Amino acid sequence: MEGVIDAHCRDLLTREAGFDWTVTEFVRVVDARLPPRVFYKHCPELLHKNCPELLHKNRSGLLHKNRSGLLNPPATPSGIPVHLQLLGSDPDALAANAHQALRLGAISLDLNFGCPAKLVNRHDGGASMLRDPERLYRAVDAVQSAVGDHIPVTAKIRLGFSDRRLALACAQAAEAGGAAQLVVHARTRNEGYRPPAHWEWIGRIRTRLSIPVVANGDIWSLEDYWKARTLSGCRDVMLGRGALADPWLAPRIRHWQLTGHRLPPTSWPQRASLLSAYAAMQRNTLPDKVVVSLLKQWLNHMRARNPEAAQRFQALRRITDLDTFLDGLNQPTPSAIAVGQS
Ligand SMILES: Cc1cc2nc3c(=O)[nH]c(=O)nc-3n(C[C@H](O)[C@H](O)[C@H](O)COP(=O)(O)O)c2cc1C
Numbered sequence: 001m002e003g004v005i006d007a008h009c010r011d012l013l014t015r016e017a018g019f020d021w022t023v024t025e026f027v028r029v030v031d032a033r034l035p036p037r038v039f040y041k042h043c044p045e046l047l048h049k050n051c052p053e054l055l056h057k058n059r060s061g062l063l064h065k066n067r068s069g070l071l072n073p074p075a076t077p078s079g080i081p082v083h084l085q086l087l088g089s090d091p092d093a094l095a096a097n098a099h100q101a102l103r104l105g106a107i108s109l110d111l112n113f114g115c116p117a118k119l120v121n122r123h124d125g126g127a128s129m130l131r132d133p134e135r136l137y138r139a140v141d142a143v144q145s146a147v148g149d150h151i152p153v154t155a156k157i158r159l160g161f162s163d164r165r166l167a168l169a170c171a172q173a174a175e176a177g178g179a180a181q182l183v184v185h186a187r188t189r190n191e192g193y194r195p196p197a198h199w200e201w202i203g204r205i206r207t208r209l210s211i212p213v214v215a216n217g218d219i220w221s222l223e224d225y226w227k228a229r230t231l232s233g234c235r236d237v238m239l240g241r242g243a244l245a246d247p248w249l250a251p252r253i254r255h256w257q258l259t260g261h262r263l264p265p266t267s268w269p270q271r272a273s274l275l276s277a278y279a280a281m282q283r284n285t286l287p288d289k290v291v292v293s294l295l296k297q298w299l300n301h302m303r304a305r306n307p308e309a310a311q312r313f314q315a316l317r318r319i320t321d322l323d324t325f326l327d328g329l330n331q332p333t334p335s336a337i338a339v340g341q342s
Contacts, residue, residue: 140177
């Protein structure tokens with residue numbers, strides 16, 4: 001998720017079993033081949049390819065052996081593969097950047113046709129491609145042809161731009177272009193992030209495609225996961241904001257899948273220690289004030305679904321000093337936080 005889920009966040013979210021794979025923030029492709037530093041910034045996992053111990057647990061079925069026969073994708077330190085995501089509309093530029101990504105060590109690519117941002121859409125990227133399935137086909141086809149059959153190219157779509165009339169046509173275009181898997185965010189671009197997510201529409205798409213379809217949108221809890229699976233018929237789901245709101249949501253789902261039992265709710269100390277670990281990683285390279293903003297952003301994602309996070313957010317929202325902020329996070333009760341301007 002752009003501006004939110006970076007490599008540190010991916011690292012923390014995948015420390016406990018739950019995720020099968022993760023995706024980078026999108027690399028925006030306009031017309032030129034981007035320099036390596038752009039790819040490394042979005043996917044530092046390319047630089048220090050982790051030796052994945054957990055790959056045998058991967059169920060996505062997307063990982064192929066590369067030409068040298070080694071299965072060594074960029075991965076989080078826990079070994080969960082990281083797919084590099086490109087966002088663009090120009091087939092040649094996408095193909096050139098797909099090549100570049102491969103040269104730098106990517107062994108799978110994801111194409112974003114779901115981004116609703118006005119600026120991105122005005123320049124013909126993200127969800128604006130959903131207005132023209134033929135263009136979407138050309139983009140996927142160009143990337144798949146450029147990288148070869150041994151590299152899985154996946155795609156992410158919404159149900160349409162302003163309405164759902166082209167939902168199936170777009171999904172079929174992605175498949176015809178060579179996508180190995182399709183993630184469907186069950187809303188149109190104009191619906192933004194407003195509930196509800198129309199999971200039943202994903203089911204309509206899934207039954208007409210032969211590639212795996214992954215359900216996405218508004219999965220905040222185990223109950224949502226069950227509903228999304230039932231209505232879409234999809235085996236797999238993708239978590240977005242739900243994984244930030246409850247960083248143990250993926251392990252919660254996995255635990256239920258394996259045992260049929262529920263994990264207890266995520267406690268405040270678990271949340272505080274995760275946020276503190278995130279701060280410790282970020283402060284190595286970023287100014288303290290920026291780290292505070294990142295912490296507030298994550299706490300903001302938690303607070304809609306967790307009253308303790310809401311209380312902390314309220315108590316800490318004016319604090320700009322990192323150590324004071326961390327102190328506040330780690331106080332046993334929100335009322336113990338000495339609220340002060342720094
Ligand atoms: C702040 C923000 C940034 C996002 N950035 C990306 C992105 O870079 N690539 C992408 O495929 N989806 C991105 N998304 C969309 C999410 O991956 C997801 O499809 C969407 O939020 C719906 O799922 P959710 O309801 O579980 O969050 C972003 C969403 C948000 C809120």
